[in-house]
Amino acid sequence: MTSRLTINRTRATKVFLSAFLILIAAIAVYAFLILKHDPSFVDLNERLLPMSWQHPFGTDHLGRDMLTRILLGFQLTVGYGFLALLLAVAIGVPIGVIAGFKGGLVDRLLMRVADAFLAFPDTVVAIVLSGLLGAGIENLLLAIILVKWVNYARLARSTVVTERQKDYITMAKINGLSEWRIMWKHLFPHLIGHILVLASLDLGKIILLISSLSYIGLGAQPPAPEWGAMLNEARPYFQTVPALMIYPGLAIVTVVLLSNLLGDYLRDKFDVKKEVAE
Amino acid sequence: MTLLSVQNLTVQAGEVPLVKGISFDVQKGEWLAIIGQSGSGKSVSASAIGRLLAPNLKAQGKALYNGKDILQFGAKEMRRLRGTSISYIxxxxxxxxxxxxxxxxxxxxxxxxxxxxxxxxxxxxxEQALESVGLQPEMYTRYPFQLSGGQLQRSSIALALLTKPDLVIADEPTAALDSISAAKVLRLLADLQQKTGCAMLFITHDLRHVRKHADQIIVMKEGEIVEKGDKQSVLDQPQHAYTRSLMAASPSLSAASQLLKGDDTSCVYCN
Structure with missing residues (x-):
């Protein structure tokens, strides 16, 4: 019974992961090979068209091709999501490793800074930053990085703190290896699994954050084809042409769902305890 | 000639003293054994000498290595010392x-x-170092989990003796091994010590390990040295009651060792 369940579950995950890959591949192919429409080409004669061969997803209120905008929105939303994630990891992990390895004053200082950042909810930071620096996707990214690096710093620190007491680290110190070498060659590889799992779970959240803040006008600015911004633009036409809201909404749901499933899959993959139990 | 001179070394965890002002000398090329039960402060003392204490522990006193105080060394000097002069097992x-x-x-x-x-x-x-501890050079490309406990401990001995250090600090190197492997590792250590002429600071809770190889013995109890001297005098005429109780607690099969003399692997207690 249980074995059948697990088989089904892994199969489902594989299907979802394949779907993710196919989606990305399709977008790449579409965007680079058969992109026929300019995503911001306005043609008021062709506004609010239904599905057709010319416009598979129809057109929006300014006559722009929806499919093109949805797919380029993938580049924008997911691309910026990845970028924010990468930068958050690139900032958070080294800080966490150094804090955990050095301990003492350095540790306390860095972790208090992290606590200070943690005290603000991401939305608040984003609103304040766009108030100070003006609305725009770059400032939104900055806000996301400022909030998210803390998670990676804390994760890296806690792993390093437990690992650094082990004998192989003492051994490396006795062997006279430099602290730098110990941190990156002996400690860091332990972290990769944990970070990968957290990052893939975070990706969905970040995409959601970008879209929701763009929806309220703090992120990507029109005419950028960002899904949240598209939802906002489509609001007045919701009753007459609901498809304008359904497509970007579905796109967001699909990508967030897939990145969460990817996270779950990676978490199971790296779950050492489960391996031992089996 | 004195290699390492520990003078009035104390280690404290906050206000709690773990090591209470111990002093001893390690001569060049000698095998000094520190024995005592768990919690007697022997490992902490050894860590203090190598500057390996956990951040919450503070060491005071002096540990003169060739006349220079290790406890005052900067990071760079410490790295050089650890790499070339002192090593740990x-x-x-x-x-x-x-x-x-x-x-x-x-x-x-x-x-x-x-x-x-x-x-x-x-x-x-x-590869030479691996061979010197009786391992095949192929071990060079193996991962730690592919080796047995004894092989791993041999590898760590090879690594510790690689740069021909003057002082090897062995912190219960055989405690996690089975008796037969432990006997082999001990004999290997003794052989290598003979060959390289390094001094050995050997920490153990087991009197059996010191009978055969040690030159000097220090007995520690609750952070203090209760007895020290050369092996024969400590083992034959223990002055302190604690040493006598330690000896009574150690299973000495002297009769059996007479019978099985020369067969180390079958009689592991003879060491």
Whole structure:
């Protein structure tokens, strides 16, 4: 019974992961090979068209091709999501490793800074930053990085703190290896699994954050084809042409769902305890 | 000639003293055993000498190595000292190697950090070291989890003796091994000590281990040295009641050892 369940579950995950890959591949192919429409080409004669061969997803209120905008929105939303994630990891992990390895004053200082950042909810930071620096996707990214690096710093620190007491680290110190070498060659590889799992779970959240803040006008600015911004633009036409809201909404749901499933899959993959139990 | 002179060493965890002002000397090339039960402060003392204490522990006093106080060394001097003059062997052989690096990579890193040698020279040195502890040179490319406990402990001994240190601090190197492997590792250590002429600071809770190989014995109890002297006098005429109780607690099969003399592997207690 249980074995059948697990088989089904892994199969489902594989299907979802394949779907993710196919989606990305399709977008790449579409965007680079058969992109026929300019995503911001306005043609008021062709506004609010239904599905057709010319416009598979129809057109929006300014006559722009929806499919093109949805797919380029993938580049924008997911691309910026990845970028924010990468930068958050690139900032958070080294800080966490150094804090955990050095301990003492350095540790306390860095972790208090992290606590200070943690005290603000991401939305608040984003609103304040766009108030100070003006609305725009770059400032939104900055806000996301400022909030998210803390998670990676804390994760890296806690792993390093437990690992650094082990004998192989003492051994490396006795062997006279430099602290730098110990941190990156002996400690860091332990972290990769944990970070990968957290990052893939975070990706969905970040995409959601970008879209929701763009929806309220703090992120990507029109005419950028960002899904949240598209939802906002489509609001007045919701009753007459609901498809304008359904497509970007579905796109967001699909990508967030897939990145969460990817996270779950990676978490199971790296779950050492489960391996031992089996 | 005195190699290491520990003077009035104290280690404190906050207000709690773990080691209460101990002093002893290690002569060049001698085997000094520190014995005592768990919690007697013997491991902490050894860590203090190597500057390996956990951040919450504070060491005071002096540890003069060739006349220079280790406890005052800067980071750079400490690195040089650890690489070339003092090395450690641990109880936890499983944990002393980074699990995702090959055995060879540990040798490689170590040699790279301290010597200017070509890649081929480093490899050759490492393989020679592995052979000197009775391991095949093929172990160079193996990962720690592919080796048995005894093989791992041998590898860590090879690594510790690689640069011909003057002082080897062995912190219960055989405690996690089965008796037969422990006997073999002990004999190997004694052989290598003879060959390289290094001094050995050997920490153990087991009197059996010191009977055969030690020159000097220090008995520690609750952070203090209760007795020290050369092996014969401590073992034959223990002055302190604690030493006598330790000896009574150790299973000495002197009768059996007479019978089985010369067969180390079948009579592990004879050591």
């Amino acid at each position: 641990f109880q936890d052989y499983q944990g002393s190697f980074t699990s995702f690096h090959t055995i060879g990579r540990h040798f490689e890193e170590f040699l790279k950090a301290h010597f200017k040698l070509s890649k081929a020279q480093r490899r050759e040195m490492a």
